[in-house]
Amino acid sequence: MKTANWQDRLAVGLIYAALGLLAVIVVYPFIHVLSVSLSDRGEALRSGFHWIPKQPTVSAYREILTYPFIWSGYANTLFRMAVGTALTLLVTVCAAYPLSRKEFPWKRVLVLLLLFTMIFDGGIVPNYLLMKELHLLNTRWVYVLPHAANAFHVLVMLSFFRSIPDALIEAARIDGARDVRILTRIVLPLSMPALVTIGLWSLVFHINAFMDNLLYVTDQTKFVLQQIVRQILIENRLDPFTTATNTIPPAPESLKMAAVIISVFPVLVAYPFLLNYFEKGTMIGSVKG
Amino acid sequence: MKTILKHRELFALYLFAFAFFLVFKYGPLYGVTIAFKDFRVIDGIWGSPWVGLKHFEALFQTADFYRLLRNTLLLNLYLLLFAFPAPIVLALLLNEIRFRFFQRFVQVTMYLPHFVSWVIMAGLVIYFLSPTTGVVAEIVRWFGGKPVFYMGQKEYFRPIVVVSAILKDMGWGSIIYFAALSGINPELHESATIDGANRWQRMFHINIPSIAPTVAIMFILTLGGFLSANFEQIINLLNPVTYETGDVIDTYVYRVGLQQFQYSYTAAIGLFKSLVGLLLILGANFAVRRLSRGESGLW
Numbered sequence: 096m097k098t099a100n101w102q103d104r105l106a107v108g109l110i111y112a113a114l115g116l117l118a119v120i121v122v123y124p125f126i127h128v129l130s131v132s133l134s135d136r137g138e139a140l141r142s143g144f145h146w147i148p149k150q151p152t153v154s155a156y157r158e159i160l161t162y163p164f165i166w167s168g169y170a171n172t173l174f175r176m177a178v179g180t181a182l183t184l185l186v187t188v189c190a191a192y193p194l195s196r197k198e199f200p201w202k203r204v205l206v207l208l209l210l211f212t213m214i215f216d217g218g219i220v221p222n223y224l225l226m227k228e229l230h231l232l233n234t235r236w237v238y239v240l241p242h243a244a245n246a247f248h249v250l251v252m253l254s255f256f257r258s259i260p261d262a263l264i265e266a267a268r269i270d271g272a273r274d275v276r277i278l279t280r281i282v283l284p285l286s287m288p289a290l291v292t293i294g295l296w297s298l299v300f301h302i303n304a305f306m307d308n309l310l311y312v313t314d315q316t317k318f319v320l321q322q323i324v325r326q327i328l329i330e331n332r333l334d335p336f337t338t339a340t341n342t343i344p345p346a347p348e349s350l351k352m353a354a355v356i357i358s359v360f361p362v363l364v365a366y367p368f369l370l371n372y373f374e375k376g377t378m379i380g381s382v383k384g
Numbered sequence: 385m386k387t388i389l390k391h392r393e394l395f396a397l398y399l400f401a402f403a404f405f406l407v408f409k410y411g412p413l414y415g416v417t418i419a420f421k422d423f424r425v426i427d428g429i430w431g432s433p434w435v436g437l438k439h440f441e442a443l444f445q446t447a448d449f450y451r452l453l454r455n456t457l458l459l460n461l462y463l464l465l466f467a468f469p470a471p472i473v474l475a476l477l478l479n480e481i482r483f484r485f486f487q488r489f490v491q492v493t494m495y496l497p498h499f500v501s502w503v504i505m506a507g508l509v510i511y512f513l514s515p516t517t518g519v520v521a522e523i524v525r526w527f528g529g530k531p532v533f534y535m536g537q538k539e540y541f542r543p544i545v546v547v548s549a550i551l552k553d554m555g556w557g558s559i560i561y562f563a564a565l566s567g568i569n570p571e572l573h574e575s576a577t578i579d580g581a582n583r584w585q586r587m588f589h590i591n592i593p594s595i596a597p598t599v600a601i602m603f604i605l606t607l608g609g610f611l612s613a614n615f616e617q618i619i620n621l622l623n624p625v626t627y628e629t630g631d632v633i634d635t636y637v638y639r640v641g642l643q644q645f646q647y648s649y650t651a652a653i654g655l656f657k658s659l660v661g662l663l664l665i666l667g668a669n670f671a672v673r674r675l676s677r678g679e680s681g682l683w
Binding site: 102103106107110111113114115117118120121122123124125127128140141142143144186187189190192193194196198199200205208209212213214215216217218219220221222223224225228229240241243244246249273274275278299302303304305306309310321322324325328329348351355358359362366369370373374 | 387391393394395397398400401402404405407408409410411412413414415416418423428429474477478480481486489490492493494495496497499500501502503504506507508510511512516517518519521522551555559582583584608612615616619620634637638641642647650651654655657658662665
């Protein structure tokens with residue numbers, strides 16, 4: 096059977112070309128950024144494309160790593176990743192587990208109470224006033240507490256819990272195990288794929304989050320890494336660097352690009368691992384709760 | 385009472401978790417009341433005097449409001465028209481690729497920007513669009529054009545937002561459609577080919593109808609975030625020169641509300657936006673249910 100005529104070949108060729116071009120458009124900026132961050136002053140200020148730096152130098156990195164707020168930013172980001180993710184998992188499991196049990200009463204209403212929070216949100220000002228009344232402004236807690244309540248996570252967890260055979264839970268109950276014990280000894284060990292998926296969603300959210308910082312925190316020592324990078328990259332606040340006593344200071348472009356690399360580095364390293372779980376996770380999430 | 389006692393451990397777990405939802409998701413609804421009050425910091429939310437619809441009346445009389453409404457609606461409309469279909473097109477094209485390695489390479493590459501924050505993404509957009517050192521300026525020069533300061537031109541703001549939104553999330557968004565396409569029974573394609581259907585006919589008559597339910601659900605979910613979407617993106621790309629076309633409700637509320645302390649007035653705008661968003665998601669769900677005769681929809 097001969098179906099591949101010249102028109103079809105042309106169509107396929109065009110599809111390959113279009114997708115290839117898209118991939119290049121997405122990958123090129125990363126190469127450019129890395130190259131400029133490693134270039135010397137003259138090279139970094141040159142316009143046009145940058146592939147491989149002619150005389151690689153790490154002076155931009157050496158310079159930017161002397162900026163104390165990069166370090167405090169990293170520490171604050173690590174704090175919100177660790178504490179925020181642990182808290183998110185705890186709250187998600189605590190909400191989803193009772194709702195997954197057949198004998199738990201008023202399930203419909205209790206699920207709806209969580210669902211409602213997905214479609215209505217108070218807005219920027221009421222949220223700000225709430226954080227103010229709770230005395231959470233200018234604290235690191237404001238990064239982790241509000242995000243623990245996530246109805247979408249609960250739905251994903253719930254649909255996973257429901258797939259665990261009832262017989263296992265019944266058997267444990269007959270052996271005299273109470274609800275919390277069943278959860279920790281039977282349900283949770285079987286739910287590792289869902290826990291890892293939601294945990295990674297949370298980690299990636301927290302590593303990139305900066306809105307809560309922008310809205311609620313003004314104390315520079317409590318800024319997260321993204322907000323520090325935002326000051327350098329978007330608000331052009333490079334003053335601490337330009338006063339340095341180097342003979343030939345790195346170009347501002349190199350410093351900015353080094354800041355970019357420093358902030359995306361953890362994600363790039365974890366990328367193959369993330370990819371594996373995220374693609375599967377999107378599928379879990381697409382199962383309607 | 386008896387049922388609660390019987391399931392006391394389950395109730396304790398649920399109550400612990402629900403406390404977070406109550407405080408951080410329902411809590412702000414209490415603060416919404418200041419849209420109907422004259423908020424004074426010393427009196428707090430409770431003690432500030434009620435003023436009825438004063439702030440809404442003031443709102444509808446300012447020129448700012450119509451500029452914000454226009455910008456918010458237009459930007460979101462363009463995103464819906466161009467950024468929403470982009471992952472669908474990408475998935476359809478990827479599905480035509482038979483060379484597995486190339487397919488995987490494109491996927492892995494296109495997912496990458498999803499994992500990068502809008503701070504970085506917007507910072508790079510600004511850097512690449514610089515008229516002097518930017519790569520885009522270089523390409524424009526190749527074709528004999530004269531590069532301008534793109535971030536400072538109000539007519540370029542919306543295209544920049546739409547294109548950068550597409551580049552960031554089109555790969556990621558394609559996963560769900562690609563999975564739906566992989567689920568199509570290959571026999572459908574085989575019999576269509578024997579009947580003489582070409583690639584495009586198969587795409588339009590087999591692939592697109594097969595993913596239509598997924599598209600409908602994603603459409604409702606997108607409309608649910610309509611009007612509040614892309615705040616993180618816009619706030620990083622916006623500058624005073626582009627307020628005319630780029631200032632949306634959220635960026636205005638942030639600037640005027642939180643930085644100039646006009647809490648009540650901006651809470652009124654925020655409430656207006658939330659209500660419009662709620663109506664949109666209810667309306668979209670209703671429309672999808674009607675069109676699919678009750679088979680699709682979120683609820």
